Amino acid sequence: MSVLVFIESADGAIKKSSLEAISFAAAMGQGDVTAIYLGQLESAELQKAGNFGATKVLHVNDERLNKGIIQAYASVLAQALEQSGAKTLVLAKSALGDPVAARVAIKTGASFVSNVTALPDTTSGFKVTRSIYTGKAFATEEMKGDIKILAVKKNAVDLKETGGSAQVEAFSPQLSDSDFGVTITKTEKQEGEVLLPEADIVVSGGRGMKGPENWGMLEELAGELGAATGCSKPVSDIGWRPHHEHVGQTGVKVSPTLYIAVGISGAIQHLAGVNSSKVIVVINKDPEAPFFKAADYGIVGDAFEVVPKLTEAIRAAK
Amino acid sequence: MKILVCITHVPDTTSKISFSDNNTKLNSAGVQFIIGPYDDYALARAIELKEQSGGSVTVLNVGEADTEPTIRKALAIGADEAIRINSFPKDSFFVAQQIAAVAKEGGYDLILMGRESIDFNGGMVHGMVGELLGMPSVSPVMKLDIEGNTARLAREIEGGKEYLELNLPFVAGCQEPIAEWKIPNMRGIMTARTKNWTYGSRWRPRPRPSCSATTCHRPRGGENDR
Numbered sequence: 448m449s450v451l452v453f454i455e456s457a458d459g460a461i462k463k464s465s466l467e468a469i470s471f472a473a474a475m476g477q478g479d480v481t482a483i484y485l486g487q488l489e490s491a492e493l494q495k496a497g498n499f500g501a502t503k504v505l506h507v508n509d510e511r512l513n514k515g516i517i518q519a520y521a522s523v524l525a526q527a528l529e530q531s532g533a534k535t536l537v538l539a540k541s542a543l544g545d546p547v548a549a550r551v552a553i554k555t556g557a558s559f560v561s562n563v564t565a566l567p568d569t570t571s572g573f574k575v576t577r578s579i580y581t582g583k584a585f586a587t588e589e590m591k592g593d594i595k596i597l598a599v600k601k602n603a604v605d606l607k608e609t610g611g612s613a614q615v616e617a618f619s620p621q622l623s624d625s626d627f628g629v630t631i632t633k634t635e636k637q638e639g640e641v642l643l644p645e646a647d648i649v650v651s652g653g654r655g656m657k658g659p660e661n662w663g664m665l666e667e668l669a670g671e672l673g674a675a676t677g678c679s680k681p682v683s684d685i686g687w688r689p690h691h692e693h694v695g696q697t698g699v700k701v702s703p704t705l706y707i708a709v710g711i712s713g714a715i716q717h718l719a720g721v722n723s724s725k726v727i728v729v730i731n732k733d734p735e736a737p738f739f740k741a742a743d744y745g746i747v748g749d750a751f752e753v754v755p756k757l758t759e760a761i762r763a764a765k
Numbered sequence: 766m767k768i769l770v771c772i773t774h775v776p777d778t779t780s781k782i783s784f785s786d787n788n789t790k791l792n793s794a795g796v797q798f799i800i801g802p803y804d805d806y807a808l809a810r811a812i813e814l815k816e817q818s819g820g821s822v823t824v825l826n827v828g829e830a831d832t833e834p835t836i837r838k839a840l841a842i843g844a845d846e847a848i849r850i851n852s853f854p855k856d857s858f859f860v861a862q863q864i865a866a867v868a869k870e871g872g873y874d875l876i877l878m879g880r881e882s883i884d885f886n887g888g889m890v891h892g893m894v895g896e897l898l899g900m901p902s903v904s905p906v907m908k909l910d911i912e913g914n915t916a917r918l919a920r921e922i923e924g925g926k927e928y929l930e931l932n933l934p935f936v937a938g939c940q941e942p943i944a945e946w947k948i949p950n951m952r953g954i955m956t957a958r959t960k961n962w963t964y965g966s967r968w969r970p971r972p973r974p975s976c977s978a979t980t981c982h983r984p985r986g987g988e989n990d991r
């Protein structure tokens with residue numbers, strides 16, 4: 448038996464969430480772990496998958512797959528499942544992973560569960576726990592059928608380094624024109640930035656920041672912490688920040704180790720996107736702000752005074 | 766252009782979530798139900814596209830009779846007709862099969878829905894429908910323009926966006942800022958009553974592995990809203 452793990456990269460490196468997915472697959476104890484990567488990437492980078500428990504990496508070294516074409520990716524993964532004989536596909540939940548896996552589920556007749564938050568319980572059957580109602584609750588369900596697909600939420604398991612190195616093998620699937628019915632004409636992406644869904648620490652700003660010109664302060668704090676920046680919905684609605692930074696019920700759901708919210712009131716829709724963070728720090732000048740109820744640490748004070756001091760203190764502590 | 770918009774009937778975003786029947790069912794006492802916020806964006810954009818270039822907007826919901834007020838709201842916002850497949854939406858695969866069956870029969874040019882529902886957050890129905898129909902599927906779509914047979918889209922990716930082009934027909938999972946949510950006006954509410962409804966009985970799929978025996982629980986220390 449073996450488990451296949453679909454991995455993605457960002458800025459030339461395997462994404463941390465993908466490494467977590469490999470650790471997750473290894474910890475499942477359902478046999479050898481084979482990772483699969485689509486598009487061009489250095490072999491030396493792919494070998495690193497071995498350090499997290501993969502014995503092999505299937506590499507589809509095809510330039511056409513450098514961008515995430517949903518249909519083509521689904522065709523490749525379905526063929527890899529069939530040819531490798533793997534019965535389980537694990538992937539990190541992502542903007543690309545879920546739409547791709549949905550198509551793979553139809554192609555292979557698999558059952559598919561997303562937002563998985565813990566290792567499956569295989570003592571009798573195959574039970575998985577996932578978050579539902581945007582993190583307000585959890586469901587445990589039995590996955591049936593021969594083939595299973597699990598999209599894993601960030602921080603479901605700890606990264607575990609094994610010291611191994613994976614063997615990289617070429618994989619050449621059959622792709623047809625109909626797999627490329629969608630043409631990507633342009634990509635706009637910040638290079639070298641910590642990706643919000645991947646980040647271990649997130650510094651987020653709300654309407655209390657007063658205007659886009661004040662974000663420098665948050666970026667500086669984020670820079671010191673190696674954090675990604677996020678924002679509340681009105682902030683991206685007014686265009687102070689790009690939409691991909693919008694956190695919450697209708698935006699990105701994050702589950703970092705540390706979430707720092709500055710000048711955000713803590714509306715239930717915002718909390719829905721951050722409630723699986725391990726530690727929440729809230730900075731707000733209103734002691735009655737609802738966010739304090741969900742916070743592990745709260746600082747009542749003016750962001751414009753507190754944030755620079757916090758940045759200073761972190762710099763000093765380094 | 767014939768547009769099909771698939772909507773979910775879900776608890777309002779401010780709802781406190783709890784369960785009954787031995788933790789197997791949502792406790793719906795005091796819960797207000799709404800059109801899924803992402804589906805609402807899809808519906809708003811569908812209506813704008815129709816206003817620009819003509820055609821029709823059909824809303825589709827897979828659900829039991831209790832979802833009717835939600836469907837009626839979609840008609841009041843501006844959809845032309847409604848289809849309700851009278852069945853409990855038991856899982857994503859089941860719902861996708863129902864949608865694909867309706868779509869095949871209706872010959873739609875464009876199938877829109879939210880990127881995910883806010884109850885089970887599966888985010889997989891659009892992909893499944895696309896695959897079942899042999900059409901491209903794109904998600905999460907934040908911009909959608911159509912000219913003749915060609916669509917130009919922007920899709921959110923981590924840390925930015927990607928612009929794409931493809932031909933109709935296809936399936937899209939939508940999110941903001943594809944359009945602004947629309948609020949029904951008095952005229953919409955009045956005309957909604959006279960619009961055409963179809964009730965479908967569920968299309969019986971072949972038996973297939975899926976998930977079952979769901980039990981639910983609230984997060985640890987679920988007293989506060991985390």
Ligand SMILES: Cc1cc2nc3c(=O)[nH]c(=O)nc-3n(C[C@H](O)[C@H](O)[C@H](O)COP(=O)(O)OP(=O)(O)OC[C@H]3O[C@@H](n4cnc5c(N)ncnc54)[C@H](O)[C@@H]3O)c2cc1C
Pocket residue numbers: 652653654655656678679680681682693694695696697698709710711712713714715716717720730731732733736748749750751778802
């Ligand atoms: C269907 C639906 C979906 C939604 N989805 C989302 C979502 O995904 N994400 C989201 O964020 N919102 C969402 N919202 C909106 C949500 O309800 C709130 O309106 C929003 O989160 C408020 O943003 P905010 O906290 O930045 O602004 P406000 O509520 O205006 O709060 C600003 C806060 O800043 C504080 N403040 C002001 N000045 C200072 C200062 N100098 N120093 C420190 N603190 C200061 C204030 O005390 C206040 O608490 C949604 C709403 C609906 C209806």
